[in-house]
Amino acid sequence: MSNELQYLSTLVAKGKMHRRAFLGRASALGVSSVFANSLLVGAAHAEGPVKGGTIKLGAPGGESTNSLDPATYSSFIPFQNGKMFGDTLVEVGTDGNIVNRLAEEVGASDDAKVWTFKIRKDVTFHDGKTMTPADVIATMERHSDENAKSGALGLMKGISSMKVDGDNFVLELKDANADLPYLMSDYHLIIQPNGGKDAPDAGVGTGPYLTKVNEPGVRHGYEKNPNYWDSSRGHADQVELIVLNDDTARSSALQSGQVHMIERVPPKIAELVKRIPGVELKNAPGRGHYVFIMHRDTAPFDNEDLRLALKYGINRQEMVDKILFGYGSIGNDMPINAAYPLFSNDIEQRTYDPDKAAFHFKKSGIDGSVLLRTADGSFPGAVDASQLYQESLKQAGISLEVKREPNDGYWSDVWNKQPFCTSYWGGRPTQDQMYSTAYLSTADWNDTRFKSPEFDAMLLSARGELDQVKRKQIYRDMGVMMNQTGGLICPMFNDWLEAISDKIGGWESNGNQAMMDGFAPIKCWLKA
């Protein structure tokens, strides 16, 4: 049986048999679809990458205001640009572990305060210069400079000193941080010649593709870097990123064969996209989540019973089914899910319980309605989700008033200003980063005003703890604390939802960021 399946799977890989036909045959042979799918992936890789051709990727998140300067990246197209022409010291692998890139070795002192990155020697920039540790330190200096306004500035603040030591780049931290390599994998921290101090937006790096066309908000064109140091990446001769902000334009471009991959398929059309011949829908569970956030220090949300009432009054499964159309998973009122390293899956899942919600609401002594602010731009389907929430709370006798705000100005006037609103988080590679960004007392983006010295102390001790078992336990305790006392109502984690043409080979599931963490056009190939 397995021989036959193996044979069939190679047929699919060669494009001689349709994937669904294969899955049908497999289930007829009594094989689970999970196993059958894994066979397919194996076969696709065994077939080997095909070199050549032009991969075209259509994606939203590009504007004519974009720059190639890595310090400025904050949406998908710029992020993807960085992946094309640049490399970071390390990156996060598909399994969530650190993979060495421009650093060939990473070492830490016992107290996790001094970190040493041994820099590769055989790497040249696109302008022909050799990449050296001096370029690395210059890059880090630029992103640490307040004037550069880098998106990675917050990450760099914990560094007390940096130096070059032979082939090594050494940095010293103010406080111990066992997750430092994850910080260095940040997509802003692309190593540039002289740190990009001379020409930050030149689009010159060490990456697998050379910048050829840069028309912000329209398209970006890349050509294979013939001198790339890693031959396992960069299969297509050319890659074209086309900015397609309109949902319909994006799916029709894929359907009519003008692009091979599209980023962000709206969940509501996912079933329709699945039915298009020659197109495959891909979803990867990620760390991004949609949230309802309460300011813990503002009345009435400073009342723990009210917060519990609101937490028990949300129907998480319904949200996943109706807002994400099943492409996601339920949340547990903490910003962490199984996609994070060191996640404990034994924390009790809170479920919809109108009785408990009513009990806590009564106990809180608050009467009248609770005001929630929302806007469609706060996350896709936020207004619908708020109305579902309104209904589920009604059954607990709690009246929720939903106020719709304009998208324009939502992030400056409502989010992080108003005491109860909808929002989203893209997730971070580690628990430490997620908590430090939004739940440390002093965090700029502490959008639930979660200020707990005890929690802060736990976060810091976990950060410096190199013993993974102990760390996992601390993170578990923090998760429980967040779940019980936090201002965060987190009903769902959304999947990355993308679609590709069946001409694309080498796709793998990677939930770190969209489009296989931006590696889709670099690691995939066009089938012959």
Next chain:
Amino acid sequence: MQTSLLTLVAQRLALGFLLLLAVSLLIFVGTNILPGDVAEAILGQSATPESLANLRRDLGLNDPAYIRYFNWLGGIATGDLGNALTNGSNISEAVGKRLFNTLFLAGTAAVISVPLAILLGLIAVRYRNRWPDKMISGLTLTSISLPEFFIGYLLIYFGAVKFGWFPSVATVYDSMGFWERLNIVALPALTLTLVVLAHMMRMTRAAILNVMQSAYVETAELKGLSAFNVIRKHAFPNAIAPIVNVVMLNLAYLIVGVVVVEVIFVYPGMGQYLVDHVAKRDVPVVQACGLIFAAFFIGLNLVADIVAIATNPRIRHPK
């Protein structure tokens, strides 16, 4: 007579220029009374008092408003629109490309729609109140009644996805040849044609019908001219002014009002460029685009005026 026509044209030009100056003032004041200043808009969340002060100084925001206005105006007069705040690119250069794209699309749509609308209008008059007239009116009014994004989606569905005649994504590049460009803008140009057709067609029809009531048309008919010749030789020349007026209005629309179509077809024109920068509060770009749009609007209306003057002796020789 020759000189008086020139004087009239010169007068109109001068008026148009004054109007443009007034618009520039309006744009400048308008963008300056927006809440928050440019420096705050650039720095956003990460603004600290000292970085704000630094940026304000660098951008020259500490000068009084009238000095900034004249600096800006001086720059425009010398062809320098300044730099975009968001990515530091030269606005004149970026706008130049976008403007060319916009004009190309508008031009293509105009070349199809204007002759077509006038021809359809003439046919409608010739067969007034009979089935060709009713069919033409019915179809064009239907197409103007549908929202333009809906027409766009219909054309994408049938023209690109179902039958694959034209590409659905109209991303044009500098390196493209003329025919390739034409192929790529086919669907958006067709959408725009359907949107503007009815207005021009109905105006042509109405203007000519109006003239058809006059005594000289009756005379022409009594002379024994064919119906089409009556329209062509006697009615149409007298109806030109209102037709040119509505044609120019629609041309202006094709240039300044097509952002929705640009978004649907992912066409890199001025509208998309403007909207991107409005969202980021990139004021210099918004000002530049606003002024360019105003210039086109005023310019095209000027042309309509001049044509009206040139074709109508009564305006040229006021009593």
